[in-house]
Amino acid sequence: MSVSQSLANLEQAVQLLHNGQLELCTKLVEQAKTAQPELLTSSRDSSGRGLLHWACVKGAERIVELALTTGSPETVDSTDDQDWTPLMLAASAGHLAVARRLLGAGANPDASNATGQRALHYAASKNRPEFARLLLDAGADAGPRDATSGVTPLHRSCAQGHTAVTSLLLSRGAPVNVSDSVGNTPLHFACEEGRLEDARLLIEAGANVSHINKEEKTAFDLAPSPADKRQLELFAQNVNQ
Incomplete structure (x- = not known):
């Protein structure tokens, strides 16, 4: 996939993140912010995770920023099917800069998951x-x-x-x-x-x-x-x- 192309869906963006193609994924997400805002806000995969969740897992700071500024204020504490928030995922993966951005956007440090x-x-x-x-x-x-x-x-x-x-x-x-x-x-x-x-x-x-x-x-x-x-x-x- 090249920068001249566009993201078809959330799964495609997540696959780029999993493949380590962070720069390409970021550029395509930047393009999608206007044309496909739902990719950054409401799209969810089979585990209930959206692009913000996966960006926190991978430490994709720019994508985190795009998701937070595109979605509503509640986006920062959105949960997956097991009630994991973006902040929990960042903590588990060890991405400190991402966590700072989430907390700056109002993330609840005391949110709890299903367990x-x-x-x-x-x-x-x-x-x-x-x-x-x-x-x-x-x-x-x-x-x-x-x-x-x-x-x-x-x-x-x-x-x-x-x-x-x-x-x-x-x-x-x-x-x-x-x-x-x-x-x-x-x-x-x-x-x-x-x-x-x-x-x-x-x-x-x-x-x-x-x-x-x-x-x-x-x-x-x-x-x-x-x-x-x-x-x-x-x-x-x-x-x-």
């Missing part, structure tokens, strides 16, 4: 502290629980050992002793995975080391080795001195 997860959950699980900071600066709740297991972004970062995100969340008031649906706190997650630095941060932030989950296990009981458990106990002793 109750928010953009901050994805920033935490994928070790994106700058993304998490952007969301928090935009007013995102630091400790939302998802709808399926009650897990917060802090649970996610601690399980993965994403210490920079853990530190940031704690500094922004993320609840340290919140439990998931089976009674596990972020400290349980950190200890079970051997994330000792994250565990130390949690303990220093006031994590309850005596809390038991529904299996009547403390976080320290889940430590992967006796050595790790001893180290965790030393952390707790030092904090309490």
Whole structure:
């Protein structure tokens, strides 16, 4: 396809994005803004995603700009069939500049998808502290629980050992002793995975080391080795001195 041609439908534009033909796709979308505005606003694929959603997945900043300025103000928080917003997709894919543009256009940093997860959950699980900071600066709740297991972004970062995100969340008031649906706190997650630095941060932030989950296990009981458990106990002793 050349620039002299036009886009026939949304699927064609998305295919160009998937093929890495970002420059060509952008030029064709610019041409379509006047002649085919529905391509940028109302067209949806079988998953309920429009061009804005896919542009956020691929980090196509100019196409994001075109979609936002062509559609209504509500476009920025449009959802696919699983209630993913453009901001969630940008967070999952790691496109910080796109997220800034979305937030500047009024995107809701606390929107949740069908599983109750928010953009901050994805920033935490994928070790994106700058993304998490952007969301928090935009007013995102630091400790939302998802709808399926009650897990917060802090649970996610601690399980993965994403210490920079853990530190940031704690500094922004993320609840340290919140439990998931089976009674596990972020400290349980950190200890079970051997994330000792994250565990130390949690303990220093006031994590309850005596809390038991529904299996009547403390976080320290889940430590992967006796050595790790001893180290965790030393952390707790030092904090309490």
